[in-house]
Amino acid sequence: MIAGLKLHGGVVVAILLLLAFAPFIIDWIDKPFYLDLVTRMVILAIAAASLNLILGYGGMISFGHAAYLGIGAYSIGIPAYYGEYDGLYQLAITIIACGSFSLLTGYVCLRTKGVYFIMITLAFAQMMFFALVSIEEYGADDGLVIDLRSELPFGFSLENSVSMYYLCFFILLFFLFIIHRLVNSRFGMVIRGSAVNDSRMQSLGFPTFRYRLLCFVIAGVMCGVAGWLLGNFTNFISPEMMDWTRSGELIFMVVLGGAGSLFGPVLGTAAFVLIEEVLSGFTIYWQLYFGLFLVAVVLFVRGGLDGLLSKFSRSDK
Amino acid sequence: MALLEVNNLHKSFGGISATCDVSIRVEKGELHAIIGPNGAGKTTLISQLTGDLESDSGTVYLDGKNITRLPMHKRARLGMARSFQITSVIDNMSVIENVMLSVQAQSGHSFRFWQPVSAQQELTETSHEILVNVGLQSRSLHRTTELSHGERRQLEVAMALAMRPKLLLLDEPMAGMGSDESIKMIDFISSIKGGTGILLIEHDMDAVFKLADRISVLVEGNIIASGSPEQIRDDKQVRRAYLGDE
Ligand SMILES: Nc1ncnc2c1ncn2[C@@H]1O[C@H](COP(=O)(O)OP(=O)(O)OP(=O)(O)O)[C@@H](O)[C@H]1O
Numbered sequence: 001m002i003a004g005l006k007l008h009g010g011v012v013v014a015i016l017l018l019l020a021f022a023p024f025i026i027d028w029i030d031k032p033f034y035l036d037l038v039t040r041m042v043i044l045a046i047a048a049a050s051l052n053l054i055l056g057y058g059g060m061i062s063f064g065h066a067a068y069l070g071i072g073a074y075s076i077g078i079p080a081y082y083g084e085y086d087g088l089y090q091l092a093i094t095i096i097a098c099g100s101f102s103l104l105t106g107y108v109c110l111r112t113k114g115v116y117f118i119m120i121t122l123a124f125a126q127m128m129f130f131a132l133v134s135i136e137e138y139g140a141d142d143g144l145v146i147d148l149r150s151e152l153p154f155g156f157s158l159e160n161s162v163s164m165y166y167l168c169f170f171i172l173l174f175f176l177f178i179i180h181r182l183v184n185s186r187f188g189m190v191i192r193g194s195a196v197n198d199s200r201m202q203s204l205g206f207p208t209f210r211y212r213l214l215c216f217v218i219a220g221v222m223c224g225v226a227g228w229l230l231g232n233f234t235n236f237i238s239p240e241m242m243d244w245t246r247s248g249e250l251i252f253m254v255v256l257g258g259a260g261s262l263f264g265p266v267l268g269t270a271a272f273v274l275i276e277e278v279l280s281g282f283t284i285y286w287q288l289y290f291g292l293f294l295v296a297v298v299l300f301v302r303g304g305l306d307g308l309l310s311k312f313s314r315s316d317k
Numbered sequence: 318m319a320l321l322e323v324n325n326l327h328k329s330f331g332g333i334s335a336t337c338d339v340s341i342r343v344e345k346g347e348l349h350a351i352i353g354p355n356g357a358g359k360t361t362l363i364s365q366l367t368g369d370l371e372s373d374s375g376t377v378y379l380d381g382k383n384i385t386r387l388p389m390h391k392r393a394r395l396g397m398a399r400s401f402q403i404t405s406v407i408d409n410m411s412v413i414e415n416v417m418l419s420v421q422a423q424s425g426h427s428f429r430f431w432q433p434v435s436a437q438q439e440l441t442e443t444s445h446e447i448l449v450n451v452g453l454q455s456r457s458l459h460r461t462t463e464l465s466h467g468e469r470r471q472l473e474v475a476m477a478l479a480m481r482p483k484l485l486l487l488d489e490p491m492a493g494m495g496s497d498e499s500i501k502m503i504d505f506i507s508s509i510k511g512g513t514g515i516l517l518i519e520h521d522m523d524a525v526f527k528l529a530d531r532i533s534v535l536v537e538g539n540i541i542a543s544g545s546p547e548q549i550r551d552d553k554q555v556r557r558a559y560l561g562d563e
Pocket residue numbers: 330334335353354355356357358359360361362402
């Protein structure tokens with residue numbers, strides 16, 4: 001068991017170290033393109049980690065989580081369009097916009113269960129998608145180019161790609177830490193309990209709805225911050241960022257990595273982005289193979305990659 | 318004032334009355350047993366009391382307060398705890414975490430986001446004590462799915478008890494238990510008796526006659542008799558309707 005913990009923890013530590021030194025490693029091997037890949041991966045890992053909070057721990061299978069990526073991105077794009085580049089101001093808009101969208105939609109969605117919940121979260125995300133497609137002023141389905149990245153205090157510049165990367169990385173670490181504290185707190189006990197047996201939780205005396213709603217809002221805001229980073233990173237926003245396929249990909253990342261495990265989404269996102277990158281270089285039919293691979297993981301590896309690691313860990317004690 | 322006062326409670330499922338004009342009382346510290354054949358409406362009655370099911374008509378008072386239309390979680394907070402006939406525990410958690418949830422539910426709101434529950438002695442110590450009382454302490458860190466059927470039944474009761482209820486509703490706590498386990502459960506119930514009002518549903522007549530202060534007989538949704546164990550034992554109608562087929 002100790003050896004097992006070492007292996008499992010070892011892989012996590014190795015990945016975190018790799019990420020921590022990624023810009024130096026990439027500089028050393030002289031493949032600057034990879035920094036973009038890793039930055040995108042870290043941003044998606046933040047989004048996946050936030051989805052994992054509601055899906056993995058809370059049992060709320062949201063099929064509309066990419067909406068928050070989009071809202072976060074438009075919260076920089078639209079101010080930038082009017083010449084407002086203050087990063088903290090944009091971040092405040094992100095938080096308010098994602099907070100209210102998740103509060104309003106969550107209030108309705110969380111009254112449903114199972115497949116209805118999946119459908120209604122999807123429906124709200126699609127509403128947001130079509131709303132933005134229809135606004136000509138902000139580029140409709142062509143989107144908007146952001147000519148300057150957010151300006152941050154203390155002269156911290158996101159125009160430098162290494163600074164951009166480290167901001168993403170530290171936000172990922174920070175959010176993982178917050179999620180870790182949350183799920184082990186009293187609040188987290190209620191969330192995890194009602195994920196598997198909501199009516200028993202109510203009969204114990206928990207008004208579960210309000211806890212689940214707050215959890216839904218926290219996840220929405222976290223994903224909004226990922227969207228804020230994504231808009232900055234790509235210098236471009238479009239409704240496609242909140243396309244339903246993106247929501248599906250986020251679910252895949254969580255399930256692939258291991259729903260309900262803290263580092264699962266990071267593993268899942270890393271695997272997802274890397275495999276996508278490698279396969280798409282080999283064949284134009286990569287999505288087919290990728291799909292088959294995902295089906296295999298879901299069918300044969302309970303608990304995703306994280307589960308697989310712990311399984312190996314346990315058998316080598 | 319009775320601890321629990323139920324007046325003319327009624328519930329029908331698509332034309333079939335599961336409970337019909339049921340009136341019962343449970344006094345403080347009393348153990349009131351409800352017996353009746355399968356499908357008599359016993360579980361339905363309990364669900365109406367806890368708010369799992371909404372009643373068609375009738376009223377329920379707990380400690381003098383009308384709780385007929387309150388949601389489940391509010392009734393629980395007012396001191397009503399239930400154990401389920403079909404075990405219902407939180408299966409992705411350990412045994413002690415299940416009990417901790419019960420303790421937590423009764424100790425204020427849970428908008429507490431930072432401190433890990435495993436470091437909160439007011440939860441862990443109380444839960445440990447309760448597990449010792451029901452004899453599950455050696456299983457404390459196991460997942461609930463690793464427990465035997467009998468142990469899951471014990472956990473079910475432990476969770477209800479951990480809520481420190483005024484009124485405990487036990488729906489066939491011995492269902493499916495072996496005889497050793499049943500004896501332990503009977504001893505356990507008699508050890509907590511007196512401290513809290515108990516409404517017990519049970520098919521095992523030995524257990525019922527041993528534990529109950531009062532017995533009501535429910536047949537096809539109607540209370541056909543209610544009285545002390547001796548009165549029930551001697552009641553002709555009851556013998557014919559129910560005890561006779563033992
Ligand atoms: N949700 C439901 N929908 C429809 N009918 C129901 C429902 N729940 C119970 N019933 C019916 O109501 C009647 C009473 O059921 P109930 O479960 O209360 O009986 P019981 O006395 O607890 O029986 P047992 O001793 O088998 O547990 C039965 O005829 C049952 O089929």
